[in-house]
Amino acid sequence: MQRYPHHFFPMDPQVCPLPPGSSSQSMISLDKSPASTFKPSHSRNSSTGSSKHSKQSRNWEVMDDLQHVEMISAQGSSLDLTIPGICEGYLMKRRKYPLKGWHKRYFLLERGIIKYSKTQQDIQKGKLHGSLDVSMAVMSINKKSKRIDLDAGDNLYHLKAKSHDIFYIWLTKLCAHRVFRKNEAMSVHHGVLQALSIGQTTLPAMATYAYRNRATPPQYASSASVYQPEMGSPAPAIASHPGVTSKVSAWLQQTHDIDATTNDLARCQAELTELAQLIQRLHWLEGGLPVTNSDLEMRISMQNLQLEKPKKKSGKGFGHSRTLSRVEALGMFTSSHLSTNPSSGGGASVQSIPDYVYSQLSNPQVTSPEAKKLHQDICTVSQRVHSSLKSIHDVLSLERERLRQAWTGPEMRQNTSQQLTTLCSTLSELDIQSRLTKVHSLSLSSESTEESFCTVRPDQRTPSTGRHPQRAPSVADSMAEYFDASEVIVCESSSEAEASDESGLSDITCTSTSEPEEGHATATLNYRTSVKEAPERPSPLPSDTGRRTTLPAPSSDNSHIGIMNILYNNIGKDLSRVSMPVLLNEPLSLLQRLSEELEYSELLDTANHIDDPYERMVYVAAFSISGYAWASWRYGYKPFNPVLGETYESHREDRGFRYISEQVSHHPPVSACHAESEHFTFWQDQRWKNKFWGKSVEIISSGQVNVTLPKYGDHYEWNKAVTCIHNVLSQQRWLEHYGEVVIKNTQSDVCTCKITFVKSRYWSSDNSKNEVQGVVLDRNGEVVHRFGGLWHEGIYCDTLPTPKCIWKPNVQPDDHFQFYGFSHYARELNELTPELKAVLPPTDTRFRPDQRLLEEGKVAEADKKKDEVEEKQRERRKEMAKRGEEHTPRFFRKVLDEAGREVWLSNGSYWKLRKSPGFSNTENVDLWPGA
Numbered sequence: 001m002q003r004y005p006h007h008f009f010p011m012d013p014q015v016c017p018l019p020p021g022s023s024s025q026s027m028i029s030l031d032k033s034p035a036s037t038f039k040p041s042h043s044r045n046s047s048t049g050s051s052k053h054s055k056q057s058r059n060w061e062v063m064d065d066l067q068h069v070e071m072i073s074a075q076g077s078s079l080d081l082t083i084p085g086i087c088e089g090y091l092m093k094r095r096k097y098p099l100k101g102w103h104k105r106y107f108l109l110e111r112g113i114i115k116y117s118k119t120q121q122d123i124q125k126g127k128l129h130g131s132l133d134v135s136m137a138v139m140s141i142n143k144k145s146k147r148i149d150l151d152a153g154d155n156l157y158h159l160k161a162k163s164h165d166i167f168y169i170w171l172t173k174l175c176a177h178r179v180f181r182k183n184e185a186m187s188v189h190h191g192v193l194q195a196l197s198i199g200q201t202t203l204p205a206m207a208t209y210a211y212r213n214r215a216t217p218p219q220y221a222s223s224a225s226v227y228q229p230e231m232g233s234p235a236p237a238i239a240s241h242p243g244v245t246s247k248v249s250a251w252l253q254q255t256h257d258i259d260a261t262t263n264d265l266a267r268c269q270a271e272l273t274e275l276a277q278l279i280q281r282l283h284w285l286e287g288g289l290p291v292t293n294s295d296l297e298m299r300i301s302m303q304n305l306q307l308e309k310p311k312k313k314s315g316k317g318f319g320h321s322r323t324l325s326r327v328e329a330l331g332m333f334t335s336s337h338l339s340t341n342p343s344s345g346g347g348a349s350v351q352s353i354p355d356y357v358y359s360q361l362s363n364p365q366v367t368s369p370e371a372k373k374l375h376q377d378i379c380t381v382s383q384r385v386h387s388s389l390k391s392i393h394d395v396l397s398l399e400r401e402r403l404r405q406a407w408t409g410p411e412m413r414q415n416t417s418q419q420l421t422t423l424c425s426t427l428s429e430l431d432i433q434s435r436l437t438k439v440h441s442l443s444l445s446s447e448s449t450e451e452s453f454c455t456v457r458p459d460q461r462t463p464s465t466g467r468h469p470q471r472a473p474s475v476a477d478s479m480a481e482y483f484d485a486s487e488v489i490v491c492e493s494s495s496e497a498e499a500s501d502e503s504g505l506s507d508i509t510c511t512s513t514s515e516p517e518e519g520h521a522t523a524t525l526n527y528r529t530s531v532k533e534a535p536e537r538p539s540p541l542p543s544d545t546g547r548r549t550t551l552p553a554p555s556s557d558n559s560h561i562g563i564m565n566i567l568y569n570n571i572g573k574d575l576s577r578v579s580m581p582v583l584l585n586e587p588l589s590l591l592q593r594l595s596e597e598l599e600y601s602e603l604l605d606t607a608n609h610i611d612d613p614y615e616r617m618v619y620v621a622a623f624s625i626s627g628y629a630w631a632s633w634r635y636g637y638k639p640f641n642p643v644l645g646e647t648y649e650s651h652r653e654d655r656g657f658r659y660i661s662e663q664v665s666h667h668p669p670v671s672a673c674h675a676e677s678e679h680f681t682f683w684q685d686q687r688w689k690n691k692f693w694g695k696s697v698e699i700i701s702s703g704q705v706n707v708t709l710p711k712y713g714d715h716y717e718w719n720k721a722v723t724c725i726h727n728v729l730s731q732q733r734w735l736e737h738y739g740e741v742v743i744k745n746t747q748s749d750v751c752t753c754k755i756t757f758v759k760s761r762y763w764s765s766d767n768s769k770n771e772v773q774g775v776v777l778d779r780n781g782e783v784v785h786r787f788g789g790l791w792h793e794g795i796y797c798d799t800l801p802t803p804k805c806i807w808k809p810n811v812q813p814d815d816h817f818q819f820y821g822f823s824h825y826a827r828e829l830n831e832l833t834p835e836l837k838a839v840l841p842p843t844d845t846r847f848r849p850d851q852r853l854l855e856e857g858k859v860a861e862a863d864k865k866k867d868e869v870e871e872k873q874r875e876r877r878k879e880m881a882k883r884g885e886e887h888t889p890r891f892f893r894k895v896l897d898e899a900g901r902e903v904w905l906s907n908g909s910y911w912k913l914r915k916s917p918g919f920s921n922t923e924n925v926d927l928w929p930g931a
């Protein structure tokens with residue numbers, strides 16, 4: 001998905017020639033050259049700047065090589081901008097589609113950009129599958145399994161080398177390219193800063209840009225990274241802005257004055273030769289020693305040399321000072337006239353030449369008319385030399401002034417400062433990333449910690465360091481902490497999951513192709529059109545549910561709350577003890593969130609009445625997809641993390657079902673739920689873990705979803721797709737579901753269903769985002785039905801006797817932006833009517849005081865209350881531990897299913913107890929702190 005426009009400013013190679021020998025690109029072709037030529041060594045590894053974190057993270061290490069770079073540059077050492085050698089060869093890349101398994105891909109790492117294709121030929125032909133800027137990615141490695149993961153927010157590469165040698169070569173090269181890229185960005189950053197602050201040094205700064213922009217191939221600019229447009233060409237401030245571009249080209253057009261200086265210089269040269277001859281004659285006349293022509297010429301050309309390149313040091317003979325050589329060129333003065341002091345010799349000022357010549361020529365000994373004539377000639381020629389040089393000087397000054405104005409002009413200033421802001425935030429993001437990964441790996445070491453809640457108050461934030469003045473910290477910043485708070489942050493899968501990763505996994509996924517089939521996108525487009533054209537299905541449900549249609553208070557802006565500050569404050573601390581300010585929450589708990597999966601329960605009602613098992617499956621599949629529709633709206637706030645023993649019921653007479661759920665485990669967090677109706681039973685226990693890759697978070701649910709349809713005795717079972725929060729730390733956050741969902745009927749093998757949530761490719765347009773496609777297969781694996789569409793727009797099945805749109809999500813209320821992105825359905829979930837109040841168990845989420853306060857818009861009070869809720873949970877746990885007791889869930893029991901998995905099933909007591917004796921007459925746990 002491409003969300004940033006790419007501006008690429010191709011610099012004219014004539015204007016910015018490639019300095020000879022500037023790129024010493026060596027080639028390592030991993031498949032051809034034996035890896036034994038490269039001696040991987042750990043010490044070498046660390047010399048590239050990688051520093052290792054503790055071993056606890058199950059062999060995974062997060063590379064913080066870039067932090068090292070920043071340290072160096074902060075110390076003011078000069079940045080090494082040598083372009084590291086190209087690295088290319090085959091690596092295994094984890095499939096994006098389906099999620100599991102690996103495939104072989106050809107990778108090319110050049111100037112800090114890694115790109116890949118199916119084969120080497122494809123790369124050469126430019127048929128890229130993807131590319132990313134390695135310096136913009138968080139890099140984690142696993143030496144044991146030879147794996148390298150690169151997370152660039154929008155893009156996530158899981159790579160694996162075939163051998164340890166290859167692994168180390170890539171590791172070393174990646175580190176070198178990351179450092180190079182970062183250095184490059186740094187030096188641009190410094191250059192821009194300098195240019196802006198001094199104003200005078202614009203010329204060199206410009207030159208640097210020009211130089212560095214010289215050979216950036218266009219495909220770099222079309223790379224995948226978020227910051228690619230800015231960082232892709234090394235001269236972002238200039239190159240990427242059209243206004244700047246036109247200024248620069250206008251400047252280039254005006255440089256004919258500069259060409260004129262070439263003529264001036266040639267004239268000077270001729271005049272100096274003439275001057276030399278005159279002086280020689282004068283010298284003869286005065287009866288001095290003859291000076292040979294070649295001698296003079298040498299001296300004069302030395303002088304020219306020095307005028308052209310005033311800084312060139314010769315270090316020997318007469319060349320060591322410009323004054324000295326000039327005097328020597330005149331060849332008739334005693335050592336008392338010689339000055340080696342550059343300041344007394346007029347320094348380098350062009351204006352000083354005629355005065356100087358005059359003063360030297362006003363020698364009283366010169367009397368003969370011939371000599372006088374010669375003197376005059378010398379003066380005239382000197383004058384001419386002077387005026388030529390002066391005009392050269394003027395031209396150069398003018399150019400300099402023009403450039404200065406261009407740089408400091410309001411338009412350019414503004415653009416530049418915008419670009420500078422981007423640069424700064426990019427750099428600080430890099431900094432943050434490295435800190436974050438450090439924090440992240442620290443948090444891994446705290447998996448065994450007991451407590452998960454304690455609140456970091458916003459007022460605990462560090463006073464602004466002044467380093468990141470521009471950054472408005474985002475809501476998403478706290479994401480990692482949310483997960484930290486629930487202690488499920490997992491950098492990498494547990495060993496079992498790892499094993500399955502390696503094996504390429506499940507029977508079905510093994511046979512499928514790794515990338516979407518050809519024509520896949522077209523199919524989705526067709527489905528999309530069909531869905532759009534399909535008439536709105538009148539909902540079988542009454543539109544007026546008699547429930548509330550809005551929330552008591554709109555959502556508060558939380559964009560000022562930043563995880564960065566909190567993380568800065570907590571480096572080295574146990575992050576699992578950090579919880580979030582309530583402003584980041586939506587007034588719903590995860591238990592309520594899970595009940596939202598029943599918003600389209602009518603699909604199950606329909607399914608229960610369909611005789612054809614294949615068509616029935618289509619409806620069950622549509623139901624499973626409908627549970628993901630919320631994701632387009634709900635990325636700004638996170639649900640409350642239920643406390644242990646918290647419950648939630650949702651009795652929907654209008655929809656004919658009743659739902660209960662309970663937080664049955666805290667470590668790991670498990671929410672169990674169960675819903676029943678005349679037409680179906682639905683249950684699931686969600687144990688989800690997340691992988692935080694530095695820029696994005698993958699939420700991986702391991703529990704199965706279950707649905708039974710009583711009419712045909714079906715029991716459907718399916719897994720969940722992965723939900724990924726991309727760019728979790730930036731404002732460009734977006735949610736995506738991907739992976740394969742397989743629906744099986746445990747009571748019959750007549751058919752299975754395979755649904756694929758397609759991972760968006762970075763270059764795909766918004767049109768193809770959120771794609772989903774599915775097939776219903778018969779016993780023999782033959783396709784009986786096909787369906788597809790977009791999980792946020794609807795599902796269409798074109799293989800039914802009458803092709804039709806199976807499901808469309810409900811229309812979002814117009815004001816959803818003001819209310820946490822909540823749908824009509826979501827708004828009803830936390831409503832507490834007096835009737836309900838009388839019958840609900842006190843553990844129900846609706847009684848959770850901090851959530852209620854937040855819903856009412858009383859943020860400060862909610863925040864305080866949240867502390868108390870968390871504190872109370874801690875107390876309760878401590879007391880239980882003291883008594884040696886273990887928490888037993890009230891409405892669910894743990895059993896082993898046929899496959900030997902632990903599952904939580906309803907024990908059937910909830911509705912019975914509710915009816916009689918009623919929860920007010922039972923003993924209930926006291927979860928909430930008093931008023």
Ligand SMILES: CC(C)CCC[C@@H](C)[C@H]1CC[C@H]2[C@@H]3CC=C4C[C@@H](O)CC[C@]4(C)[C@H]3CC[C@]12C
Nearest residue numbers: 475476477479634635636637638686688701723
């Ligand atoms: C920075 C913050 C505020 C961004 C918002 C984070 C949101 C999008 C995250 C936080 C917790 C996440 C949920 C955690 C657990 C589950 C259960 C799983 O079976 C389906 C996905 C689901 C329901 C996740 C959806 C996305 C989620 C709601």
